[in-house]
Amino acid sequence: MDSVLGLVRHKGNAALFSAVEMSIVSTLAGTPLHLHAEGLRGTGKTTILRAARRVLPRIRRVKGCLYNCDPDAPHCPQHRGLDPEALARIGSEWVTIPFLEISHSAKVGTVVGSIDLGRLVSPTDPAAALLPGTLPQAHRGIVLVDEVNRLAETSPELADILLDAMGTRPGRVQIEETGLPAVEIPLVVSVWAASNPDEDPGPLEEIRRQLSDRFDFVIPTGRPDDAAVVDTILARLEGLTAAPPDEEALEACRARLAERAGALRDVSVPAWLRSEVAGLYTRFGLESLRSVQAMLRGARLSACLAGRSEATWEDLAAVAPLALHHRVDGDTLARALQHLRGVPGARAHGEGGFAGRGPGSVAVAAPATPAGALARPGAPPVGAAAPPGLATPGPGAGDAPPAAPLADRTPAAAGEGRGGQAAAAPGTAPGRGAGRPDVPPLWQRLWSYLRRRGSQAGDGSSAAAVSVDPARHPPAAPPHRARPLWKLPDRLLVSTEDDLRRRR
Template identity: 30%
Template sequence: MPQTYPFSAIVGQYEMKRALLLAAIDPAIGGVLVLGDRGTGKSTAVRALAALLPPIKTVLGCRFNCDPDAPTAGCPDCQRNSNARLKVDKRPIPVIDLPLGASEDRVAGALDIEAALTQGKKTFQPGLLAAAHRGFLYVDEVNLLEDHLVDLLLDVAASGVNLIERDGLSLRHPARFVLVGSGNPEEGELRPQLLDRFGLSLDVTSPTDIAERIEVVKRRDAFERDPAQFLDSWARKDAALGKRILKARAELNEIAVGDEILEIAAGLAIKLSIDGSRGELTMMRAARALAAYEQRERVTPELLLAVAPSCLRHRLRRDPMDESGSSIRVERAIASISVAVA
């Protein structure tokens, strides 16, 4: 089994790492979209983050990673064992790649043809959405994803349930995961419906600082030459970070969010002409997760404004009278809000 590069050893890319940490603390934030250069550690960071966290408890024999402490009523495997005492298993947090060329059957699941031919039974073969339940679903080049898969992801992301109605099958199963997408905007834009489903969005670029680029190369080379020793040298920092995430999760609901914070969030959304309330909800959740991560008792304006760019830049309408990039427009709005708050 290949070794996973340590999360703590990733050089730079502060906003990307913070966004992934916040999504791990509170999956309700809605996933992370990472746009920019290739080779900037996007997939490495996702796998490294999952490796930080302890294995999840699952129902033994369940193909859908159901939690034995809260088995899902819609799970076909758990329904079959509803009268028996559920046995517990442990599995690493899943990180599932959704390839661009995947068929809908591969993603959503379909009739198990082999079982149908050899046993004469209609058996459901779970897909990638089932495998990603309670974990991460990673889509590289998400902007090139075929429309029918985009529609499928939109439905599942909104409901947390995958519904299959074809090939003589009619069933549903839980499918809640942190959606992480990456891509190069020069190769095509995302559909607005999918873009709005991501809670956080950020741009990544290759480092321009010589010392930083050298450090990236040195660490990667050390990892590839002796993975065991490299992992051991970063184990303490990764373990501490994992405990910090778990502590933040446990304390998340205790973080206070005052009306003044919601007023700032609403003011930003109005100033930037953000449609709907999803922008404010995401800002509140992300700021609360950041407060829990930093071991604060309440969300402050400083924390809210820190996460605002990631929450809002991908929700802006096109403005033909303003050629500035989305990040610059958000920063200008934050600057005006900061002055008012001060």
């Protein structure tokens, strides 16, 4: 999809491209898939999400219906009571999947709907009618919310509306106006969002955790760290290379996505894989059932895009980090991914862990940090591709190395600290996190993540925390997630001299 749109795919944004394809296919098949792209400003999150509208396939709707009613199952107040003969007289038409945006300045009436003043003051046929807002008009389509963390803080009433729209499948929106009965309309809308958790007001999961949990996947998006990739991006921005995509290529991409959406109903999840996901939920005490639902939904979509009729262990491993990233703390995420690698079911069914993936699929399976992505307490960023060292818990373990095809395609982004590329650990054996020379083993990547997290804490970070030689000390995650100051008891905020002496 990236080449068709004239964009550049690199290891910092590859997962976002693949997740967008998943969401388009799922939406076209009638099931929303909500995405949240997180990352530093200027990493292309919103650019990719907005560019995807050019490859959206078409849907069939009742002719002229602002609510995008499906002729086979009309749902809007105007058409849902009509018989097939009446619908046939109205006719149908093919339109592009709706793609609308909700801005921070939006009002409840523009998002949900309000009285149609044009109909109300009509000199020939005045009537009290409703004018659908952004969400009802985006039915069977996509709504984009840029800087969703800011919207959640400054417009809590809009966040409440999104909660209703995303809470169930289908969601719902209720239009209420004085003098008119309340109208509840079902919604099938995929919500795409982007945010920079490093800027005020902070990560969405800390501002409105309910809304954060509504997103099936959170995709950390990083900057490119290869000068050649940056040069290619600059050349395309200046129009020196890559002519604008032609309509024929765009139409071919639309046809491929539409064909995959039609095939999704035939993709199944085997019972053993579903049982393993259920065990993951209970073993690690996951709070939300949406996490495991997102894993299974993502595994089916991953298999569908790869042209398979059954989800595999590889598909689950690809989407699990995206489903867990915003729902668990860093330590739980690391342990869950290690558990996925060591579950007997993977080897018993011939999956062997993280094998190579086909073109266009998501390959994310480790708590690695893409270049430029943010490492923050509570949910470590997930890289755009699975580092080969994930198959290795650490030096001295007896697990088999990952399959060669994955090692050929995986980046070394996980080993990067703030100062650049991390060197491979001395004495690292081939196949033990060293599928490529520039990819350190898992224990060193986790240590690098903890160092970055400590360095972002400010000048008050302990110097000793980053001076220990990682070659001789295994990494250890903090036992608890950091708490904001307003959640601390008063006794910890105000201390007398006697209190301080006792603490010594």
